[in-house]
Amino acid sequence: MSAGAAKIPVTVAEVTPVNELVTRFRFVRRDGSLMPTFSGGAHTVVEMNDQDRVRRNPYSIMSDPADREGYSISIRRDDTGRGGSLFMHRQVRPGMEMVISNPVNLFALDLRARKHLLLAGGIGITPFLAQIKQLSAMNGNFELHYSVRTPSLASYADELVASYRPRVHLYHDDRGELIDLPALLEGQPLGTHVYVCGPKGMIAWVRKTAAALGWPRESIHHEEFLAPASGKPFEVTLARSNKVIQVGEHQSLLEAIEAAGVEAPYLCRGGACGQCETDVLEYEGTFLHKDHWLTPTQCASGTRIMPCVSRFEGRTLVLDR
Amino acid sequence: MTIIFKEETFHDDFTFRNSPEAVKRFPFPFPEDSYMYSVNLEPHKSYRPGSVYERTFDVDEHYVSEMRDRARVLAEDPLRCQSLPHMTLAGWDLLELIMTSKAQEYPELFELHRDGAKWHWINRPLGIEQKFTFLDETTLPYGPMEYITRQTQGDFALLDQRDDNLWMDAGMVTTQADWSLDFDIGMNFFEWHAPVPKAHEMGIFQRALKFLLNVQQGSPARRLNWTMTVNPLLDTSPENYHKWGVMKRDLTLENMGQMMHLRVELQTFFRLPRSNALVFPIRCYLIKLDELVTVPKWARRFHRVIRDLPTELATYKGFITNRPKIVEWLSRYDDGAPTPPGIWPD
Secondary structure (H helix, E strand, O other), X not given: OOOOOOEEEEEEEEEEEOOOOEEEEEEEEOOOOOOOOOOOOEEEEEXXXXXXXXXXXXXXXXXXXXXXXXXXXXXXOOOOOOOHHHHHXXXXXXXXXXXXXXXXXXXXXXXXXXXEEEEEEHHHHHHHHHXXXXXXXXXXXXXXXXXXXXXXXXXXXXXXXXHHOOOEEEEEHHHOOOOOHHHHHHOOOOOXXXXXXXXXXXXXXXXXXXXXXXXXXXXXEEEOOOOOOOOOOEEEEEOOOOEEEEEOOOOOHHHHHHHOOOOOOOOOOOOOOOOOOEEEEEEEEEEEOOOOOOOHHHHHHOOXXXXXXXXXXXXXXXXXX | OOOOOOOOOOOOOOOOOOOHHHHHOOOOOOOOOOOOOOOOOEXXXXXXXXXXXXXXXXXXXXXXXXXXXXXXXXXXXXXXXXXXXXXXXXXXXXXXXXXXXXXXXXXXXXXXXXEOOEEEEEEOOOOEEEEEXXXXXXHOOOOHHHHHHOOOOOEEEEEEEXXXXXXXXEEEOOOOEOOOHHHHOOOXXXXXXXXXXXXXXXXXXXXXXXXXXXXXXXXXXXXXXXXXXXXXXOOEOHHHHHHHHHHHHHOOOOXXXXXXXXEEEEEEEEEOOOOOOEEEEEEEXXXXXXXXXXXXXXXXXXXXXXXXXXXXXXXXXXXXXXXXXXXXXXXXXXXOOOOXXXXXXX
């Protein structure tokens, strides 16, 4: 299988600051044709040529799925991250040519749901913006509960309230407003599906609370893209390609494999989709598994690694790649 | 390119025949002299002009007669077409995929004019002209999936994707190799494949599901599957087994070349954009053994494949009883000469 979804050459049409941390980017096709239709919840992988390295980060598409003129994404600046969001905020200007991937949806609406209960935290609002457009076009039954730090960081809250009140509920951390989750879940009609996108703690809280209340696991949907963690540099032998590569401190194993000119499969680049799973042939050291894909047993077995987010510390690591 | 559509039947008098041109483009499924399951998936890209791989949805000389046969089967048994309520959006996705592909790839046969949601569809071979509103079911004579698959060769399974599995939640199935949509509807990938021998132990379905869950928009995939059918029956359904099962008893060495058919399925997989569902078109191609042996490479190889096929597979594919006769008949066309690799004719 080839690496990643099919690519789309695009031009940056607009760069719009949303608030002090978030900026919106709009991409249109370089050849002027229409973008592929997508479904709410889909993401695109944006390729960034940042000096001598290629970064590929996934971002939820937030524009209306019915709008095929272009795709919009919103990116929160992460000053302590690995640099992808800083590159987008500082380097990307209207008119720039970039490459993005075809849409991939790992956070799709369950169309059987009688009601869609959407729970967003911070920048986790982005996939819901597209889903809400899709649901309102289909007369879908939805309710959004959106938790933000402060009113000035509440991206798109005003627009959402203006268009969809009373289905939109806002919670401000600085005012001590919290989602009363047990009461909210207790009050839902049968056939409701819950979707949560936000910080790790919020996702865990929603899944745990719902499970404790007896909700079926299949009715709780979550999306969490992990950014690859930085860590100590390490050396890896790629057995099939007959190469020895170095993984830098701020580089993921997948990026190091790609930088060595070896094609490796991937989709989400965030530890969720399972596509980049790689067999370990030999190792002496400790795996730092960070993904949501491998089971604890698989992690303990030392036979597999997800190179998009996981790292290694030790003397020897030989991969079947 | 001009296709001359044949007038023929797939029931009662069985007047179905392949023209010599159709024989040459038949998707012979064996790249070597033996057969075992494999996932054998490849990208569904345009390949080899004139072949069944050239276009997204192949239209051939049997199109008009096959669509007439589908209408006949549906009139007798409407449950061959079913769509659970949450699959309507996937039906629209499929309608869009087929209409845009056919209009682009067969402009002399099909036309699609779009003005926003106002669509105008022209299907010349079937004499259909339809103006409708995209995503508005009330403007079509059938639901979107049924409407477009009454005009497209091959069966269609619409698979919902959720909980890391695929669910057979809609379909149009009238040309099937002995499986039933009415039985399978609502089942997941492992449930509907439960009757297949050997493949579970080989881990085939785990790997196939993992691949299918990751089929992405704009990157469709395909594979071939095959079985054998006595008489050119498109509809070999469990529902009608009492009608066609008995025909297997009429097979003799004398009528073998005309009655026995190799049945090949071109299976493709597309991710659908709005619903995130997967569509699984299963296109059936039939060829009489008399037609097949006009290609010496295929004749030699087919003899060897059928002769050496594991018993479980010959049983599952439904020709274990007739196998000795089929092998005896085919052996006349196998001089033992080596066959070059690949599926294409000599």
